[in-house]
Amino acid sequence: MTDFAHAVRDILQAGQRMDSRGWVPATAGNISRRLEDGAIAITRSGGHKGFLQADGVITVDMQGRPLRQQDVPSAETLLHCQIYRNDPTAGAVLHGHSVAATVLSMLSADPALVLSDYEVLKVFEGQTTHKTSVSVPVFENDQDIARLAGVVEPFFGRMSAGYIIRGHGVYVWGKNMTTALARLEGLEFLLACELERRKLAR
């Protein structure tokens, strides 16, 4: 199997998994994988990520330009490229729109969501105990993705659990698709726990 075919398989499987968990409603979400030659395999804009076919995955360069001019990559391609540029270990990037991420990030105007004392925090890089707090930055949503990327840029190097865009969704990455999916699943579990706790505390 070629590197690109392998990446397509990873992306299709990730789309199905995210859809099965309700994290990519309608045409929401986007998925990518770094290729050995330095290009990025990424979902086309506007497709349902649960029903992706091989032709729903295209290639872009590190600046987000499609290698075939006629292809239209994800509207959020620049956020993927930014992650690959800033983290040379990143091999896969996932973006989803869960109910928990959407609602929790709209409950307050806080610039971060702090997750504390959960066993599952150990899914994130460098965490070895539940006796810890992980801060997940929350950025204001913006339809101007280049401008949004500019706001995210200074936070690289201190985002072990990814980040949230307010009222929109999460971005998570890992060295490969398996790790990225585990982080996404861990983060979404924690966000669901937080949402549940806040509802019960009312």
Ligand SMILES: CSC[C@@H](O)[C@@H](O)C(=O)COP(=O)(O)O
């Ligand atoms: C269903 S609206 C969601 C989009 O606006 C966007 O946020 C998104 O996640 C998917 O965009 P896409 O261009 O398909 O990658």
Ligand SMILES: [Zn+2]
């Ligand atoms: Zn989105």
